[in-house]
Amino acid sequence: MTGAAKQIRLNAFNMNCVGHINHGLWTHPRDRSAEYNTLRYWTDQAKLLERGLFDGMFIADILGVYDIYGGGIDVTAREAVQLPVNDPTLIVPAMAAVTEHLGFGITLNVFAEAPYTFARRLSTLDHLTGGRVGWNVVTGYLESAHRGRGEALPAHDRRYDYADEYLEVLYKLWEGSWDDAAVRRDREGRVFSDPALIRPVSHRGEFLSVDGYHLCEPSPQRTPVLYQAGASGRGRAFAGRHAECVFISARDKASAREAVRAIRA
Known part of the structure; x- marks a missing residue:
């Protein structure tokens, strides 16, 4: 074998809910997913991943509910299809406390919180994890999430326009x-x-106006590792500008190669 050895990063994939992807698995006698709302469930999982030499745990999330099928949440609620779903950030410090090397990628929607307070949330997590936190930047797609906030769901590309400015702030x-x-x-x-040596930030943009000092001293990473999963042309442009890790979906090597080429371009 010649050349430098390649490395593969192993990440677990979960969500702070009962049913993430494999809906119904919670009914299996050996499954513990219904314990999602206990710290023990998450700390046990973190210790298992650390022992198994995993590099990270990726935590998916949604803000709204799936309420289209059947005109409501009957199936969603009965089958625990990502409902109930808890905050993904609050379980991270507990898992960090029982591990030394495991990283944490957290899915958080840019529309959920003003950037001024969100910056503090991520800096705090970066401090508490010793620089082991990443952020999966999402713009959302569920109308139910925006209805819950008393707003209308913006058009697809406009959501990315907002996200660009959000990241700028x-x-x-x-x-x-x-x-x-x-x-x-x-x-x-x-x-x-x-x-x-501490300066205020002043920003006046199309969507956001911010005047103030960042509330946290510099964290180990300052800016956390950024993930993105946009598959559209606008999403790829956003990923190419901001992301260090990009999710792609490809049926074969050729389509994977084209997706990577487009993002790098």
Whole structure:
């Protein structure tokens, strides 16, 4: 064998709910998915993955409910089709506490929270995990999610327009507000942070207006590892601009090669 050895990264795939993809499996006597709302379920899983030398756990998520089939949620509720579904961020610190190497990719919708507070949420997770957190950037597709927020679902490409600006604001907060040397932790001099090295962020855009300082000191990564799964032309453009990890779906090598080429282009 010549040349450098290639590596493959192993990621578990789950969701903070009973039925993620294999709906109905929760009824199997050995399945523990119905314990999704306990910390023990997640810490046991994290320790198992760490012992199995997995690199990460990817956590899917949706904000709304599947309410199209049959005109309601009858099947969704009976079969636990991603309902109920809990917040994906809150289980991560517990799993990080019982592991040393496992990474965590969290799916979070850009429409769920203002970037000013979202930046703090991700920085906090990056601190608590020691730099082991990633974010799967999604724009959503469920009308039920936007109805729950009292809004209409924007058109497909407009959702990506919003996401582009959302990321622009986050980069300013994560990367531009605090200098690396801002935090001194000087007990004797009674200076924790040097205010001269902390700058406010000012942004005026089509969708967002932000004026303020990032609330967190620089985390290990500042900007977390970014995932994206857009398959459309607009989604690929977004992924090419922002993502470090991109999900693709391909039937054969040729279509996989074309998808990768398009994203890299």
